[in-house]
Amino acid sequence: xxxxxxxxxxxxxxxxxxxxxxxxxxxxxxxxxxxxxxxxxxxxxxxxxxxxxxxxxxxxxxxxxxxxxxxxxxxxxxxxxxxxxxxxxxxxxxxxxxxxxxxxxxxxxxxxxxxxxxxxxxxxxxxxxxxxxxxxxxxxxxxxxxxxxxxxxxxxxxxxxxxxxxxxxxxxxxxxxxxxxxxxxxxxxxxxxxxxxxxxxx
Amino acid sequence: xxxxxxxxxxxxxxxxxxxxxxxxxxxxxxxxxxxxxxxxxxxxxxxxxxxxxxxxxxxxxxxxxxxxxxxxxxxxxxxxxxxxxxxxxxxxxxxxxxxxxxxxxxxxxxxxxxxxxxxxxxxxxxxxxxxxxxxxxxxxxxxxxxxxxxxxxxxxxxxxxxxxxxxxxxxxxxxxxxxxxxxxxxxxxxxxxxxxxxxxxxxxxxxxxxxxxxxxxxxxxxxxxxxxxxxxxxxxxxxxxxxxxxxxxxxxxxxxxxxxxxxxxxxxxxxxxxxxxxxxxxxxxxxxxxxxxxxxxx
Amino acid sequence: xxxxxxxxxxxxxxxxxxxxxxxxxxxxxxxxxxxxxxxxxxxxxxxxxxxxxxxxxxxxxxxxxxxxxxxxxxxxxxxxxxxxxxxxxxxxxxxxxxxxxxxxxxxxxxxxxxxxxxxxxxxxxxxxxxxxxxxxxxxxxxxxxxxxxxxxxxxxxxxxxxxxxxxxxxxxxxxxxxxxxxxxxxxxxxxxxxxxxxxxxxxxxxxxxxxxxxxxxxxxxxxxxxxxxxxxxxxxxxxxxxxxxxxxxxxxxxxxxxxxxxxxxxxxxxxxxxxxxxxxxxxxxxxxxxxxxxxxxxxxxxxxxxxxxxxxxxxxxxxxxxxxxxxxxxxxxxxxxxxxxxxxxxxxxxxxxxxxxxxxxxxxxxxxxxxxxxxxxxxxxxxxxxxxxxxxxxxxxxxxxxxxxxxxxxxxxxxxxxxxxxxx
Ligand code: NA
Ligand code: NA
Numbered sequence: 001x002x003x004x005x006x007x008x009x010x011x012x013x014x015x016x017x018x019x020x021x022x023x024x025x026x027x028x029x030x031x032x033x034x035x036x037x038x039x040x041x042x043x044x045x046x047x048x049x050x051x052x053x054x055x056x057x058x059x060x061x062x063x064x065x066x067x068x069x070x071x072x073x074x075x076x077x078x079x080x081x082x083x084x085x086x087x088x089x090x091x092x093x094x095x096x097x098x099x100x101x102x103x104x105x106x107x108x109x110x111x112x113x114x115x116x117x118x119x120x121x122x123x124x125x126x127x128x129x130x131x132x133x134x135x136x137x138x139x140x141x142x143x144x145x146x147x148x149x150x151x152x153x154x155x156x157x158x159x160x161x162x163x164x165x166x167x168x169x170x171x172x173x174x175x176x177x178x179x180x181x182x183x184x185x186x187x188x189x190x191x192x193x194x195x196x197x198x199x200x201x202x
Numbered sequence: 203x204x205x206x207x208x209x210x211x212x213x214x215x216x217x218x219x220x221x222x223x224x225x226x227x228x229x230x231x232x233x234x235x236x237x238x239x240x241x242x243x244x245x246x247x248x249x250x251x252x253x254x255x256x257x258x259x260x261x262x263x264x265x266x267x268x269x270x271x272x273x274x275x276x277x278x279x280x281x282x283x284x285x286x287x288x289x290x291x292x293x294x295x296x297x298x299x300x301x302x303x304x305x306x307x308x309x310x311x312x313x314x315x316x317x318x319x320x321x322x323x324x325x326x327x328x329x330x331x332x333x334x335x336x337x338x339x340x341x342x343x344x345x346x347x348x349x350x351x352x353x354x355x356x357x358x359x360x361x362x363x364x365x366x367x368x369x370x371x372x373x374x375x376x377x378x379x380x381x382x383x384x385x386x387x388x389x390x391x392x393x394x395x396x397x398x399x400x401x402x403x404x405x406x407x408x409x410x411x412x413x414x415x416x417x418x419x420x421x422x423x424x425x426x427x428x429x430x431x432x433x434x435x436x437x438x439x440x441x442x443x444x445x446x447x448x449x450x451x452x453x454x455x456x457x458x459x460x461x462x463x464x465x466x467x468x469x470x471x472x473x474x475x476x477x478x479x480x481x482x483x484x485x486x487x488x489x490x491x492x493x494x495x496x497x498x499x500x
Numbered sequence: 501x502x503x504x505x506x507x508x509x510x511x512x513x514x515x516x517x518x519x520x521x522x523x524x525x526x527x528x529x530x531x532x533x534x535x536x537x538x539x540x541x542x543x544x545x546x547x548x549x550x551x552x553x554x555x556x557x558x559x560x561x562x563x564x565x566x567x568x569x570x571x572x573x574x575x576x577x578x579x580x581x582x583x584x585x586x587x588x589x590x591x592x593x594x595x596x597x598x599x600x601x602x603x604x605x606x607x608x609x610x611x612x613x614x615x616x617x618x619x620x621x622x623x624x625x626x627x628x629x630x631x632x633x634x635x636x637x638x639x640x641x642x643x644x645x646x647x648x649x650x651x652x653x654x655x656x657x658x659x660x661x662x663x664x665x666x667x668x669x670x671x672x673x674x675x676x677x678x679x680x681x682x683x684x685x686x687x688x689x690x691x692x693x694x695x696x697x698x699x700x701x702x703x704x705x706x707x708x709x710x711x712x713x714x715x716x717x718x719x720x721x722x723x724x725x726x727x728x729x730x731x732x733x734x735x736x737x738x739x740x741x742x743x744x745x746x747x748x749x750x751x752x753x754x755x756x757x758x759x760x761x762x763x764x765x766x767x768x769x770x771x772x773x774x775x776x777x778x779x780x781x782x783x784x785x786x787x788x789x790x791x792x793x794x795x796x797x798x799x800x801x802x803x804x805x806x807x808x809x810x811x812x813x814x815x816x817x818x819x820x821x822x823x824x825x826x827x828x829x830x831x832x833x834x835x836x837x838x839x840x841x842x843x844x845x846x847x848x849x850x851x852x853x854x855x856x857x858x859x860x861x862x863x864x865x866x867x868x869x870x871x872x873x874x875x876x877x878x879x880x881x882x883x884x885x886x887x888x889x890x891x892x893x894x895x896x897x898x899x900x901x902x903x904x905x906x907x908x909x910x911x912x913x914x915x916x917x918x919x920x921x922x923x924x
């Protein structure tokens with residue numbers, strides 16, 4: 001089992017190579033960079049919210065909304081980080097079997113894992129799509145109309161202490177589906193390419 | 203047929219005990235056809251998550267506090283009007299009244315079927331330091347739940363309402379992150395908040411309502427016979443539970459009076475003009491309050 | 501069976517545990533035919549993290565980052581060493597005692613492991629201790645956090661059981677002390693086995709220098725304790741205050757930190773906590789599915805049919821909890837188990853609710869360090885850069901010690917209940 005992985009796979013690939021894959025890898029590096037910066041900003045925001053909460057309470061004017069905002073920002077950091085963790089191989093996994101196998105077998109397992117992850121994201125994407133029901137919302141015209149016509153209250157959901165709709169925070173789920181799928185697809189492509197080169201050299 | 207009911211209260215709480223009793227009665231009176239499983243302590247999620255599961259029809263029933271509904275329609279918070287009733291007995295009548303019925307019917311817009319209103323113990327005040335007049339509450343951080351009506355009540359008293367999750371309350375009160383709390387006698391006794399208290403104010407200033415609801419989606423699929431039986435049994439048991447709260451409040455008040463913490467008994471006049479100002483504002487924001495006041499005055 | 505089998509298969513091929521758990525929840529939903537739950541799946545995945553207590557995780561990791569960048573951890577350990585004579589494995593005991601003191605302030609294992617791994621492990625390594633063994637001692641010390649009051653676990657149990665939290669804390673004191681003593685014994689044995697170095701005695705001048713140099717660094721623990729006990733901050737907020745002080749001390753007093761370290765620390769803390777948080781989200785969804793299918797109640801009624809003896813019941817429950825603790829974290833496990841098993845324990849077997857609480861909390865605490873899903877284990881592995889697998893093996897003697905104490909508490913309820921009567 002390990003908790004820290006190899007360096008980001010994207011940085012060790014040959015960038016001299018042109019073509020679609022190289023372009024996609026450049027894009028993945030940029031995405032990973034963006035995700036890192038976003039996590040830093042969100043974590044800093046949580047830190048500042050907690051500090052301001054201490055201060056405002058000590059002067060007798062507690063901020064009612066601060067806890068709810070801090071929690072939801074933390075969740076954003078968690079989902080962005082879960083996506084980035086796929087690119088950086090930072091998720092915790094049991095590696096007893098892969099470690100015991102020869103490189104060829106390990107490769108097959110790595111492809112298998114990528115396929116498992118892709119199927120998870122495929123299911124999650126369908127569930128999130130049905131849950132948000134964007135076409136339904138457009139057809140209904142408003143969140144209230146959607147709730148009336150289809151019993152879908154997702155877009156109506158208020159927050160407890162913040163005067164915004166909850167759905168703005170929930171949007172991290174479709175984002176997570178997109179970026180997560182992209183990172184896993186890249187990993188799968190690399191694994192397939194690497195295994196074909198292995199076969200050629202053997 | 204198997205049904206599920208979700209609650210945020212723990213197993214020993216009166217609401218959970220009532221839900222269990224309802225399950226037992228439904229089983230007998232339906233000759234074993236209805237099997238109601240109780241999920242206490244927020245096992246199926248917090249109230250927002252339970253509400254969503256009710257809306258999809260995954261969850262069948264729930265006992266909800268006001269938070270989620272009042273957050274969507276302020277009218278659902280009118281039972282929080284200070285001194286609208288003078289105790290559990292009057293509350294019992296009001297919760298079966300006309301306005302209560304209108305609000306039950308109104309839950310259809312949230313995808314729910316309202317079944318009955320209930321409540322927990324009357325709200326009292328537990329303060330860390332010595333408290334004699336309402337002026338002593340000024341500037342104090344009081345733990346409340348984040349309902350608009352309740353926050354507004356405390357703000358008008360010059361206090362700083364401080365929402366905080368219940369598990370954090372014991373430490374926060376002991377260390378002084380909050381100076382006091384609005385709570386019932388049962389909670390004060392069971393969680394031993396009185397250990398850290400300087401004054402307990404027996405104010406009975408507010409109700410803490412509960413609404414028993416079914417999933418509207420699921421309700422539509424149930425037979426006429428089952429619906430009638432469930433409505434009858436839930437209504438009776440919840441009404442009986444509200445009736446028990448007079449004794450529950452009295453018992454825990456007596457227990458607390460046996461400790462060394464001073465208990466002061468106050469009424470509406472203790473809070474001064476803030477209450478009238480609260481009513482003037484909220485009559486405008488939630489006109490249904492005027493009807494409720496008329497009903498309570500009968 | 502199919503569900504458990506597919507989970508093991510997913511783990512074996514090396515799928516990330518968090519995703520394996522989330523998929524497992526989905527498979528369970530499909531297998532049960534209750535597909536209506538799928539409509540709630542996204543919201544449950546998100547909602548599993550809507551818990552104020554979890555903010556402690558990124559915040560304390562952040563504090564660790566700043567303490568490290570500013571050279572604060574190093575100086576605090578030097579301070580501890582200044583008061584130590586020539587003892588074999590002296591630093592290991594310093595580590596444990598520091599953990600004991602931290603545990604009496606914090607309720608979170610993760611927070612404690614994060615801080616202590618930044619404070620103690622680099623110094624122990626420098627002094628000649630094996631890095632992985634140092635990390636294991638630190639991780640074991642983190643187990644004290646939820647056992648020595650205050651404790652988040654006890655509070656949640658107290659809220660569910662509706663018993664006084666203050667009394668519950670008192671019930672945890674004797675078990676906590678026994679575990680502390682047992683850990684000292686384990687460390688003495690480890691010191692013998694791994695030949696821990698003796699630390700050299702310092703000269704008086706060296707000691708004075710160490711104390712003077714550490715004074716600004718000592719502001720950090722003082723800020724944590726002071727802000728909590730002074731009513732200024734919650735334990736989570738205290739990490740934010742301490743982080744702010746760590747930034748100032750690192751930038752302006754020790755001048756070891758640069759402005760550019762600050763954004764890096766925020767990103768690192770966010771990324772490091774995300775892997776663990778996502779795992780918690782998956783574990784929550786999984787326990788939601790188990791609850792919805794009413795599995796805990798079925799198990800409870802089966803156990804009830806099997807025995808009439810409270811001790812046998814508690815032993816069976818402990819085996820169940822150890823298994824559950826392997827794949828979930830203590831907080832979801834408590835919400836899953838206690839509402840169902842507590843009424844059985846008190847009503848059918850006449851077990852004291854305080855006794856039951858101490859047994860359940862102590863057992864589930866172990867789950868923080870047991871693979872495959874152990875938040876504390878992963879945080880320790882992450883912070884110490886040690887493989888979680890290796891760490892789990894090194895932690896084995898500590899596990900055995902806790903299990904022995906657990907058995908003692910099961911058989912002798914007085915260990916947890918007698919002090920409450922005395923203090924009343
Ligand atoms: Na503790
Ligand atoms: Na575990």
